[in-house]
Amino acid sequence: MELKEILKSPGHTIVDVRPTAEFQKGHIPDSLNIPLKDIPAKLEELKKMSKPLVLCCGSGNDCRHAHIFLSQQGVGNTFAGGSWLELNALKPKPTK
Numbered sequence: 001m002e003l004k005e006i007l008k009s010p011g012h013t014i015v016d017v018r019p020t021a022e023f024q025k026g027h028i029p030d031s032l033n034i035p036l037k038d039i040p041a042k043l044e045e046l047k048k049m050s051k052p053l054v055l056c057c058g059s060g061n062d063c064r065h066a067h068i069f070l071s072q073q074g075v076g077n078t079f080a081g082g083s084w085l086e087l088n089a090l091k092p093k094p095t096k
Contacts (some may be wrong), residue, residue, distance in 0.1 A: 002042050014054045015033075015053055015054070016033050016055075040069070043075070049059065051079065052078065057082075067080040
């Protein structure tokens with residue numbers, strides 16, 4: 001499944017892996033903030049989250065690292081979504 005399709009479907013979770021201070025300056029509405037350094041400690045919680053998990057960060061590098069780590073730990077159906085700004089532009093906007 002492609003990222004655009006995932007973002008259109010209900011049930012996905014966006015996880016922003018930037019540090020909390022960066023997340024608080026701007027983020028995708030309804031996204032969760034789990035900083036990259038906290039991913040190992042949150043592994044069991046992430047395994048229980050609704051799937052798919054779309055990961056994002058500032059530039060795209062940290063979310064790729066998180067994706068690789070989670071995949072190695074058996075967390076399937078994760079996607080490195082890249083920069084939160086780019087991902088936010090791809091996300092369908094709610095209609096009124």
